[in-house]
Each structure stands twice: as structure tokens, then as C-alpha cells.
Amino acid sequence: MRRSSRWMEALALLVAGLLLSLVLDDAGAATPEFPPEFRIGYQKFGTLILLKARGDLEQRLTxxxxRVVWAEFPYGPPMLEALNAGRLDFATTGETPPVFAQAVPGSPLVYVGHEPPSPESEAVIVPAHSPIRTLSDLKGKKIAVAKGSNAHYLLVAALQKAGLSLQDVQPVxxxxADARAAFERGAxxxxxxxxxxxxxxxxxxxxRTLTDGRGLVANFENYTSRRPFAERYPALVKLVLEEIARVDAWAAQHPETAAALLSKQVGVDADILLPALKRRSYGAGPVSAEFLANQQKVADTLAAIGLIPQPVRVAEATLARIP
Known part of the structure; x- marks a missing residue:
């Protein structure tokens, strides 16, 4: 009986020791440095799809x-809906979708990085033989745009420059893909x-380009995550931003090669992708004061015209909790 009791005491001490070793590591943290799965949302253009094609991230994370899981989206708003719902851990969009996403009560979205401004990478275009020559000529016209996208904000800014608003045109x-079809058939x-x-x-x-974003918008491409995920796995967020920066540097130096690689991924001719790649800026980095000021400007504009249901304080979507 005594021997059994001693055995039970020894077993209890062993279990307690094992539990303690799980709870305390050298840094005093209980959370593993990396998750078993990393879910990334991407679109048919930009650095993330090049990162996916090259396999660099898998080489570092495997x-x-x-396990890296890639999910393609047609544009930013549905991607950030998935992020808000916990179906993604990391995403890339233009400057406007995160503002819409943050306006959703309880949104966990946080900014973790961004590219430099690329105002030439978006534009308001018209058919070659259109009688529309100035922004003022858009009054009363049907204009295709993806709701909640960075191009939506570009349209707002372009109309404001001409003394117009969304109420003066017919947004479609x-x-x-659907907008391209409507544009091509003259709808x-x-x-x-x-x-x-x-x-x-x-x-x-x-x-024909009526106007691009120069003088109207900054057009920051940004990288976002969910606050619980980013706070739990800061080493992973840092690692993926490092890999994005490396691919950025490579694409900036080798646009023709990048266009050829991207062409295989998206099924679009390289001669189309090359000018698009040359129009964008490269150099991913951490969240900056310039970026946050721009995002706040976007948020204030959208709130003022009623496109988001309530004002958004962009600084609340940062890991640093900038005041």
C-alpha cells in the first residue's frame, strides 16, 4: 500500500513537471511561435501572387x-469579409477595403504593413471614341466600379475634383470581370x-484614360491580419513581410521575368502585365505615419458621404495602438 502511494506521488510530480514545462519556456510564453496553418488571401495581381508562384514562403515555413493555404479573391472587399469572419489570417488589398472592413462592429482587422503609393496603378477609363473628355462630362453617366474597392474611392475623389458627387452619376x-464585359459591350x-x-x-x-490616381489618391497596397492572430504570432507576420519585401525587390529589378511568371499564374498575356507591373511601386515595409494619415483621410471621406455607417478611427486598427 505504501509502495503504491509512493508510486502515485512520483507520478503526480512527473505530470506536474511536464505541465510546467509546457506552460513555461525560456521566454515565459505558453504559445508556439508558429501556427500549424497559415491562410492567405490574394488577388490576381500584386506581390503575393508572385510570392505564391515562387514558393519562397513555403520554403521558410515548412x-x-x-502549412500555407492560399485563397484567391476577385477583389478586396470579399477578401476582408473572410478576414473579419476568421477564415483568413493575412490579406492584401488596396487602401479602401480595410476602411469598410473596420467599419463593421467588432472587426479584428489590423494593418501590419504596406507598399509605397502607386497612384498610376488605377484610373477612370472610357471607350476610345467616347465623347467624354473631362471629368465634368461624367455627369449623368453610368460608371462601372467595384463597390468598396480602392477604385470606388478613386471615383469619389475624381468626381469631387470636378465638383460632382456619386449622386450626380449612375454608379454600376x-x-x-463583369465590369469588363459591361464596358466592352457599351453597357x-x-x-x-x-x-x-x-x-x-x-x-x-x-x-482611353480620363484620369489616373495622380493628384487624387495615394493608392497604397496594404497588408492586413486579424488582431488575435498577429498578436499571437508576431514572428510569422515579420517573416512573411520579409519575404514580400524580397519578392518586391526581385520584381522591381526583373519586370519582364515577373510578368512571364505572373502570366502563367493568372492566364493573362505578359504584354498586358508588364506595363501594369511597371506602373506600380515596390518596397513593402511596416506601417508608417504617412500611411495611417492617408487611411484616415479615406475613412473621413467615406464617412462624410455616407458610404460607411459610422466614422472610423484608423489608429485603432494598428498593433501599436497609436494614440
């Missing part, structure tokens, strides 16, 4: 026991859109 809210008078769709319309449909 030894850490992380369409996803990019809309203009299209507010980003690259590579812009480049495709210019090269294949001889579309």
Missing part, C-alpha cells in the same frame, strides 16, 4: 511545421478600375 457596382460609359484590368482594357480595347 521546416517550422506550417460590378466585380472586375456603361466609363469604368473606374485598377491594374491589370486597366492595362488589358487599354491594350485590347483601346480604352
Amino acid at each position: 521546416p517550422q511545421g506550417v 457596382y460590378l466585380a472586375p 456603361v460609359d466609363a469604368w473606374s478600375i485598377w491594374d491589370f484590368y486597366r492595362a488589358a482594357a487599354e491594350l485590347r480595347l483601346q480604352a
